[in-house]
Amino acid sequence: MGTESEITVGFIGNPNCGKTTLFNVFTGANLKVANWPGVTVERVEGETSYKGRPIKLIDLPGIYSLTSYSIEEKVSRKCIMEEHIDVIVNVVDASSLERNLYLTLQLLEMGKPVILALNMMDIVEERGMEIDLHRLPELLGGIPVVPVSARKKTGLDVLLHAVIHHYEEGSKGSVVHYQKEIEDLIAQTEKKLETHYGKLVHKRWYAIKLLERDEEVLTYYPLGVLSKEIKYEKQIINQKYDYIEEIIEETLVNKDAKAQATDKIDHYLTHPILGVPIFLGIMAMVFFLTFTIGDFLKGYFEVGLEIFSKGALNILEKFGIAEWLISLIVDGIIAGVGGILTFLPNIFILFLALAFLEDSGYMARVAYIMDRIMSKLGLSGKAFLPMVLGFGCTVPAVMATRALEKEKDRKKTILVTPFMSCSARLPIYVLFADMFFEKYAIVVAYSLYLIGVFIAILIAMIVNKLEKQKEPQNTLLIELPEYKSPNARTIAIYVWEKVKDYLTKAGTTIFIASIILWFLLNYNIHGMTEDVAISFGAAIGRFLEPILRPAGLGMWQIGVALISGISAKEVVVSSFSVLFGVGNINSAAGMTELTQALAGYGFGALNAYALMIFCLLYTPCVATIATIKKETNSWKWTIGMIGFQLVFAWSVATLVYQIGRVIF
Amino acid sequence: MTLSEGKVGEIYTVLEVQMEQKNIVRRLEALGILEMTKIQVLNTKRGGAFIIKVRGTRLAVGKSIAQGIIIKEE
Numbered sequence: 017m018g019t020e021s022e023i024t025v026g027f028i029g030n031p032n033c034g035k036t037t038l039f040n041v042f043t044g045a046n047l048k049v050a051n052w053p054g055v056t057v058e059r060v061e062g063e064t065s066y067k068g069r070p071i072k073l074i075d076l077p078g079i080y081s082l083t084s085y086s087i088e089e090k091v092s093r094k095c096i097m098e099e100h101i102d103v104i105v106n107v108v109d110a111s112s113l114e115r116n117l118y119l120t121l122q123l124l125e126m127g128k129p130v131i132l133a134l135n136m137m138d139i140v141e142e143r144g145m146e147i148d149l150h151r152l153p154e155l156l157g158g159i160p161v162v163p164v165s166a167r168k169k170t171g172l173d174v175l176l177h178a179v180i181h182h183y184e185e186g187s188k189g190s191v192v193h194y195q196k197e198i199e200d201l202i203a204q205t206e207k208k209l210e211t212h213y214g215k216l217v218h219k220r221w222y223a224i225k226l227l228e229r230d231e232e233v234l235t236y237y238p239l240g241v242l243s244k245e246i247k248y249e250k251q252i253i254n255q256k257y258d259y260i261e262e263i264i265e266e267t268l269v270n271k272d273a274k275a276q277a278t279d280k281i282d283h284y285l286t287h288p289i290l291g292v293p294i295f296l297g298i299m300a301m302v303f304f305l306t307f308t309i310g311d312f313l314k315g316y317f318e319v320g321l322e323i324f325s326k327g328a329l330n331i332l333e334k335f336g337i338a339e340w341l342i343s344l345i346v347d348g349i350i351a352g353v354g355g356i357l358t359f360l361p362n363i364f365i366l367f368l369a370l371a372f373l374e375d376s377g378y379m380a381r382v383a384y385i386m387d388r389i390m391s392k393l394g395l396s397g398k399a400f401l402p403m404v405l406g407f408g409c410t411v412p413a414v415m416a417t418r419a420l421e422k423e424k425d426r427k428k429t430i431l432v433t434p435f436m437s438c439s440a441r442l443p444i445y446v447l448f449a450d451m452f453f454e455k456y457a458i459v460v461a462y463s464l465y466l467i468g469v470f471i472a473i474l475i476a477m478i479v480n481k482l483e484k485q486k487e488p489q490n491t492l493l494i495e496l497p498e499y500k501s502p503n504a505r506t507i508a509i510y511v512w513e514k515v516k517d518y519l520t521k522a523g524t525t526i527f528i529a530s531i532i533l534w535f536l537l538n539y540n541i542h543g544m545t546e547d548v549a550i551s552f553g554a555a556i557g558r559f560l561e562p563i564l565r566p567a568g569l570g571m572w573q574i575g576v577a578l579i580s581g582i583s584a585k586e587v588v589v590s591s592f593s594v595l596f597g598v599g600n601i602n603s604a605a606g607m608t609e610l611t612q613a614l615a616g617y618g619f620g621a622l623n624a625y626a627l628m629i630f631c632l633l634y635t636p637c638v639a640t641i642a643t644i645k646k647e648t649n650s651w652k653w654t655i656g657m658i659g660f661q662l663v664f665a666w667s668v669a670t671l672v673y674q675i676g677r678v679i680f
Numbered sequence: 681m682t683l684s685e686g687k688v689g690e691i692y693t694v695l696e697v698q699m700e701q702k703n704i705v706r707r708l709e710a711l712g713i714l715e716m717t718k719i720q721v722l723n724t725k726r727g728g729a730f731i732i733k734v735r736g737t738r739l740a741v742g743k744s745i746a747q748g749i750i751i752k753e754e
Contacts, residue, residue, distance in 0.1 A: 081710035085703055114735040115712055253709050254716065257735075264736075278738070279722065288725035384740035388727025396742055397729065421703070491704050492729060492742030 022070040023183050026096055028123065029107035030116050031078030032497055034135040037166040037506060038107055039075040066176035074101065080115075082122040084232035093232075096126060097218070103183045104130045105175070110147060110163070111139040111498055113268060117260045124157060125190040127218040129182045132161045133175055138168070139498055146269040155263045157191040167503045190220060194255050198248060201227055208239055228252055278377075278498045285378065291385040298378075302369040302407075303465060307446065307458050310362030317358040318603040325350050325599055340544060344534050351599055352530025352590035356522050358602040359443040359586070363518050364511065366439055370408050371510040375502040379404065383494050393473060394480035396420075396492040399429045403472060406436030407465075408514065410640040413438075414647055421491070428479055430644055431657060432472035434636045437465050439518075440585035443602075444631045447589055451607045452621040460625070464632050471633065471668075525638075526590055529583045533576070533594050548595070567630060567666060568623040568673035578630065584637045622680060626673040634665035683741070683749040684728060686721040692751035693718055699748035708749075711739065719751060 029035040043062025060075040076095055077088035084090050095101060106123055108116040123130050132153075140147060153161045160178040164171035193199065205223035209216055216222060225233040228249040285294060328350060332342045373379055382404060387397030399420055406413035413433045417426045437445070445464055449457035536553035538544055545551055556579065557572025564570050564578075577591035593601040596613045600606040614623075635641070635658045645654045686692055694717045699705050708714070712735045723731040728743030741749075 080707070083706060083710065085706045112735075112737045115737045118710065118712060250709075250714060253712075253714060257712055257717075260712075260735075282723065282731070282738075286723050286725075286731060288723070291725065380740070384725075384729055384731060387729040387740070387742060388725065391727060391743065397740070489701070489744045490728070490742035491701065491744050492740060493704065493707060493745060494740050496731065496738040496740055498738075 020069055022072055023102045023179060024072045024074065024100055025103045025105055025179055026074045026076055026092075026101040027105050027107060028076045028092060028096070028119070029078060030080055030109065030119060032495060033078065033107050033109040033116060034166050035078060035107040036075060038133065038135060038164065039073060040509070041166050041169055041172060043073055064176070066173070066180060069180060071176065071179065079119065081119060082126070083228070084230055090232065096123075096128065101128065103179050104128050105133050105179065106130055107133045107135055109136050110134045111136045113147065114260055114264050117263060118256060120156065121190075121192050121256050121259065124159070124188070125192070125224055126221045127187050127189065129185070129187050130159050131175065131178050131182055132156065132159060133171075134161060134163045135166060137163045138165060139500060148267040148269065152263070152267045155191070155266065157188040159188050167505065192256055192259050194252065198227070198251060198255065201248065205239065209237060212239065213237060224252065281499050282381070282496075286381050286384055291381075292389075295382060295385050298373070299465075300462065302366070302373075303462055304458065305369055306362050306366040306442070307461060310359075310365045311446075313361035313364075314358055314602065317361060318600055321350075321354045321358055322600050322603065325354065340538070343538065344531065346599070347597055348530050348534030348594055349527065351593040351597075351601070352533065352587075353522050353527050355590050355593045355601045356443065356526050356586045357519075358600075359446060359589075360515065360518060362442055362446060363439050364515060366442065367408060367511045367514040368507065370405075371507040372502050374510070375500075375506050377497040377499045380494055380496050383492065384496070387490070387492050389473070391490045391492075392480075393428075393476035394483065395425055395428060395476060396490055398492055398494055399425055402429055402433055403436050403469075406433045406438060408439055409517070410434050410436070410438045410636050411643045414640065414643045417647065424483075427648060427653070428476055430647060431479065432476050434640060434661065435468045435472040435475070435633065437468045437632055438585070438636070439514075440637065441631055443586050443589045445628055447592075447602060447607070448624045448628055451611050452624040460628075464628055467629070468632050521584055521586070525584045526587055529580055529587045530590055530594060533580055533587075533591055536576070537594060553595075563666070566674070567669035568626040568677075569630065569669065571617050571619065574627065578634070581631065582635055582638060584639070585631065588631055622673060622676045625676065626669045629672050630665045630669040632665075633661060633668055635661045681751060681753075683719065683721070683730060683732070683746040683751055684743070686719075686724070686730065686746075686751065688721050688724060691718055691720045691754050693754060694749060695752055696750040697748055698750060699745070704745065704748075708745070711735075711737070713749065718754075719749070 027035055027039050039060070039062065042064045062073045062075070064071050064073060074095065076092045079086070079089050079092050082089060082093055084093065096104065104123055104126075106120050108120065120130070120132060134147070137147070149161060149163065153159060160182055162171055162175045162178050164175055194202070202220065202223045205226050206219045209219050209222055209226075222233055222237060226237065226239055229247045284290060287294070325346060329342070329346050332345060379401060383397035383401055385397070386400040390397045390400050399417075401419070402413045402416040405416050410433060413436070414430050417429045417433070420426045420429060445461040449460040453460045533553065536556070537548045537551045540551050540555070548554060553576045554572050557575035560575030560579075561570050561572050564575055569578075573592075573595045576595060577588045580591045581588035589601065592598070592610060596610055598606045598610050598613075601610060641654060641658065644657065645651060648654060683692070694713060694715060696715060697705050697708055697713065713719070717734060720733040721730060722733055722738065728746055729740060730746045731738060731740050733739075
C-alpha cells in the first residue's frame with residue numbers, strides 16, 4: 017500500500033436505502049435512522065480506518081438524482097464536485113435496484129471512483145429473487161459491487177478494501193451510451209467547453225448537464241452557442257432508464273415470481289376503509305402497552321427509589337450534614353429527579369413501540385392512510401408523520417417537518433405538532449389520571465391524546481380556512497418501503513438514544529429546576545423559612561392564582577408548577593413532589609398523600625382533568641421553543657405561537673372546568 | 681385518461697406528466713415516471729390518493745399528482 021494519507025469517502029444513495037444505518041455501523045455514531053425519506057438533511061461526518069489507513073466518511077442526504085432542483089441534491093453535488101471526495105460509496109437498496117441504479121448511472125458520469133454497496137440483499141432473498149453479481153459489475157463498467165448488510169454487519173471489510181483499492185485505480189468512467197444524436201451533441205458540447213474554459217476534469221458530466229439545461233451548471237458555464245429552446249433532459253432520462261431495464265433484465269433473476277408479502281399486508285393496512293381504524297387501533301395499542309407494561313415495571317423503580325431515598329437520608333444524618341442541605345438533597349433533588357426517573361419504564365415502552373412502527377416500514381403508510389384527512393386541512397399526508405413523531409418528542413418532530421416541500425405547510429405543521437402529547441407529558445397524565453380516576457386512568461390518559469390530535473386537526477383546519485387557498489394541491493409523494501421484520505440493533509439504538517435523552521434531561525434540566533424550585537420554596541426576603549406559604553415561590557404563584565382560578569387551577573402551587581414546567585414538562589410532576597413534600601410521588605403511598613393534600617384545597621378529579629388539559633396545550637418546553645425558533649427563523653412567529661398556546665390552553669381548560677362544574 | 685381513473689390491479693403506460701409544479705414533474709422523472717413508463721395501480725382510497733408500483737418501487741401519490749399523470753391502458 018502506498019501512502020497512508022486519509023481517503024475521503026462520500027456515502028450517497030436514495031432516501032431510505034439503509035445508508036445511514038451503514039454509516040452508523042462504520043463510525044459507531046448513533047445517528048437517527050428512520051424508515052422514511054428525508055431524514056438526513058444536514059451533512060454528517062465520521063471517521064474509520066482500514067488496516068491502519070484513515071478514512072473519513074461523509075454521509076450525504078438521500079437523493080434520487082443529481083439535478084439541481086432541491087437543496088439536498090445541490091448539497092450532495094457540491095460536496096462531490098468541490099470538496100475532494102476521493103471515492104463515492106453508492107449505497108443501493110438491492111430490493112429496488114431499478115430505481116436506485118438511476119442515481120448510480122449519474123454518479124458514474126461524474127467521473128469519480130464509484131463503489132456500489134448492495135444493501136438489503138436479505139430482502140431480495142426473502143422474496144425469492146437473485147442478483148447476478150458477476151454480470152452486474154460488468155454492466156456498470158467494472159466498478160466494485162459489494163453486497164453488504166448493515167443489519168447483519170457483513171461485507172463491511174470488503175467494502176473498505178474496495179474503497180482503498182478502487183481509490184488507487186481511479187474512475188471507470190460512464191457506462192451509458194446514448195443514441196447517436198445525443199452522443200454527438202455531448203461531443204460537441206465537450207469541445208465547446210474546452211475552447212471556452214480550458215481543460216475541465218469532468219467535462220462529460222458538465223456537457224450532459226448542459227444538454228439537460230441544468231440551471232446551476234448553466235450559470236457556471238453559460239454556453240450561449242447551444243440552442244436555448246431544445247432541452248434533451250427527457251431523452252437523457254429515458255435512455256438512462258432504457259439502460260437500467262437492460263441491466264435488470266440481465267441481472268435480476270426471478271423478479272416478481274413470488275407473490276409478495278408486502279402486497280398482502282398492504283391489502284389490509286392500507287385498505288380504503290379499514291386503513292384508518294387499523295391505524296387508530298395500532299396507536300391505541302401503543303398507548304395501552306405504554307401504560308400497562310410501563311406501570312408494571314414502574315413498581316420496581318419505586319421500590320428502588322424508596323430504598324435510595326431512605327438510605328441517603330440516613331447517611332446524611334449520620335454525617336451530621338446541615339439540615340438545610342439534607343432538605344435540599346432529599347426533598348429537592350431526590351424527590352424532583354427521582355420522581356421523574358420512575359416514569360422511565362413508560363417512556364421506554366412508548367419509544368420501543370414507535371421504533372417498531374418506524375423500522376417495520378409502517379410509518380410511511382400512515383402518510384397515505386391519513387392523506388384524505390390531511391388534505392382537508394390543506395396539507396399532504398406526509399405532514400402527519402412529524403405529528404406522529406410528536407408523540408415521542410416535539411423537538412425531533414419539529415425538525416422532521418423539513419421533509420415537507422412547501423414552507424407554508426411546514427409552518428402549519430410546526431404550529432400543530434406541539435399539541436401531540438409528547439412523552440414528557442406522559443408522567444403528568446400517568447400521575448394525575450392514576451390519582452383521580454383510578455380504574456378509568458387509562459381511558460382518561462387516552463382521551464388527552466385524542467384531544468391533542470383533535471385540536472391539532474382543528475387548528476390546522478382553521479388556519480387553512482383563513483388562508484383561503486383556491487384549490488388545495490395535494491401533492492403527496494412518498495415511497496413506501498417493503499415491510500421488514502424490525503431489526504433488534506436499529507431499535508435498540510433508537511430506544512437507547514431516547515432513554516439516554518430522558519436520563520440526561522433528568523440529570524440536567526430537571527435537576528437544576530428542582531434545585532431552583534427548592535430554593536424558591538424554602539426562602540423568602542428574610543432568609544430561610546419553614547413555611548412554604550410565605551416563600552418566594554408562593555409569592556410568584558399567588559400572582560397567577562386569580563388568572564388560573566376560572567380554569568379550576570386557582571392554587572399558587574399550580575402556578576409555580578406550570579411555570580417550572582416550561583423548563584421541561586416533566587418538571588410539573590417534580591414540582592408537585594417538591595411543593596407538597598411528597599418523597600415518592602409515583603408510588604401508591606405518594607399518590608394517596610398528594611391526593612389528600614390536594615383535596616384539602618378542594619382540588620378534585622375535574623380540577624385534575626383541567627390541569628392535564630392545560631399541560632397538554634400550553635407552551636411546550638424551552639427546547640421546543642428553541643427548535644421552533646431555529647426552524648422558522650423568526651422570533652416574531654415563535655413568540656406569537658407561545659402567546660397563542662398560553663391563551664388557548666387557558667381557554668380550553670376554563671371551558672372544560674366550567675362545563676364540567678355544571679354537569680357534575 | 682389520467683391515473684385518477686386507474687383501476688386497482690391494472691397496469692398502464694404513462695403518456696405524459698402534466699403538472700403546473702415543475703419541481704414535482706422532476707421528482708417524478710427522477711423516480712422514473714415519464715413517458716412510456718409502466719405503472720401498476722396497487723391501491724386507492726377516497727380522497728384520490730393512489731399506491732402505485734413503478735419500476736419495482738411502491739409509491740403513494742396524492743390526488744393532484746394522480747390527476748396529472750396521463751395514462752393509457754396496456
